[in-house]
Amino acid sequence: MRIALAQLASLPGDVGANIARAAAVVRATDTDVLAFPELYTCGYDPAGIAANPRWSLTPSALTPLADAAAEAGTWVLLGASVATRNRPLNAVVVLGPDGTVRGQYVKNHLWGAEKRVFDPGHGLLLLDLGEVSVGVGVCYDAGFPEPARAYARAGAHAVLFCSAFAAGPTEHRYRVYHPARALENTVYTLVVNAVGDVAGERYFGASGAWSPAGQPLVTAGRGEEVCIAEISPAEVARTREHLTYLTDLSSGASHVARLSRV
Numbered sequence: 001m002r003i004a005l006a007q008l009a010s011l012p013g014d015v016g017a018n019i020a021r022a023a024a025v026v027r028a029t030d031t032d033v034l035a036f037p038e039l040y041t042c043g044y045d046p047a048g049i050a051a052n053p054r055w056s057l058t059p060s061a062l063t064p065l066a067d068a069a070a071e072a073g074t075w076v077l078l079g080a081s082v083a084t085r086n087r088p089l090n091a092v093v094v095l096g097p098d099g100t101v102r103g104q105y106v107k108n109h110l111w112g113a114e115k116r117v118f119d120p121g122h123g124l125l126l127l128d129l130g131e132v133s134v135g136v137g138v139c140y141d142a143g144f145p146e147p148a149r150a151y152a153r154a155g156a157h158a159v160l161f162c163s164a165f166a167a168g169p170t171e172h173r174y175r176v177y178h179p180a181r182a183l184e185n186t187v188y189t190l191v192v193n194a195v196g197d198v199a200g201e202r203y204f205g206a207s208g209a210w211s212p213a214g215q216p217l218v219t220a221g222r223g224e225e226v227c228i229a230e231i232s233p234a235e236v237a238r239t240r241e242h243l244t245y246l247t248d249l250s251s252g253a254s255h256v257a258r259l260s261r262v
Contacts, residue, residue, distance in 0.1 A: 001132040001231045003160065004031040005207040007220050009196030010043035013055050018042065023068035026076060031228055033129065035077040037162055037194040037203075038107075038139045039090065042081055044164035045199035046117040049081045049088060056083035057093065062101070070099030075129060077136065079162040081118075082106075090118045092136050092162050094127065102127075107138035108147065124150055132157050132231050135187075139163035142191065143173065148181040152246060157236050158188035165193050166201040174206070183214030186240045188231050195224055212239035 006025050011017050018041050026034055038044060042055040049055045057080040069076045076095040081088045082104065090107040106121025107114075124147055127134045135151030135158070142148075142161045151159050159181060165174045174193070182189035189210045194203035207220040209229035218229045240246065 001033065001129065002031045002228050003134070003158070003190060003209075003231060004029050004034040004226055004228045005190060005192035005209070005218075005220065006034055006036050007192060007195050007205050007207040007225045007227070008036065008040065009224055010037075010040050010194070010198060012043040012045060012198055013048060013052060015041050015055065015057060015061055019061060019065050022076075022078065023064045025226065026065065026068040026072050026074055029072075029074075029226055029228075031074060033075040033077065033134070035092075035160055035162055035190075035192045036079050037192050038079040038164040039081055040079040040162075040194070043198040044194055044201070044203070046113045048199060050117045053083065056081040056088045058083055059101075062093070062095070066095055066099035066101075068099075069095045069097060073097040075127070077160065077162060079138070079164075084119070087117065087119045089121070090114060090138060091121075092125075092138060094125070094136070105136040105138070107141060109140045109144060111140040124154075126151060126154050126156055131233055134231075135159040137161045139165065142177040142181060142189075145181070145184065148185050148187065148189070152185035152187050156187055157233050158190060158231050159185075160190040160192070163191050163193045164203055167204045171204060171206075178208070179210045179214040179216070182210040182212060183243075184245055186212040186236060186243050186245060188212055188217075188229070188236070190229055195222065212236050213243060
């Protein structure tokens with residue numbers, strides 16, 4: 001399976017223009033799955049989203065992208081602020097190859113100012129795409145071992161994060177999280193990161209994919225780019241023959257003995 005990572009800049013607050021561009025990229029890219037960064041439809045700006053309800057996605061705004069997905073026969077994972085009756089959701093909306101909305105993943109682990117703007121998610125989403133299963137996450141979710149482990153236990157061959165990591169201290173963590181999640185779970189890990197300048201932050205791109213052994217497969221630069229990774233269930237199986245982390249995990253590791261100097 002081919003998964004494309006569309007590392008594109010967002011026009012802040014311009015949902016219509018961003019979706020129109022996403023539709024054009026879907027039509028121009030020959031791939032099975034195409035993913036966009038976190039909050040791609042409006043740009044990563046929690047304060048702007050809180051102040052401008054029109055920045056959140058509504059079903060009617062998806063029509064151009066749904067049409068493109070159906071024409072291309074492509075699964076689309078779209079980072080968006082999704083409107084609800086209460087607070088919006090930091091979500092990944094999933095369009096099937098027929099253009100219908102198949103579901104959405106809502107970011108479980110909210111970062112910083114997001115906690116004042118969005119309601120968190122409380123579950124995971126595994127996409128069964130024929131021979132390949134892909135778990136979905138958003139940005140800060142990659143910093144926690146538990147979601148990727150749960151996906152691996154549920155049969156995922158890959159875990160894909162739609163993200164918005166900005167230049168600065170987070171760049172180091174970005175480069176640690178994703179290969180670590182791949183290696184410790186023997187799954188492919190992919191991330192499509194934001195790029196460009198939004199709300200005073202610069203997003204560094206560097207979208208990429210890592211093998212089930214944690215080796216880099218694809219790495220984008222710091223500008224706009226669409227890169228494609230190949231996902232092979234057979235490679236996951238081969239890797240697990242000699243990297244047996246999942247089968248060797250000891251139940252005793254959850255029991256902590258405590259020694260005191262008293």
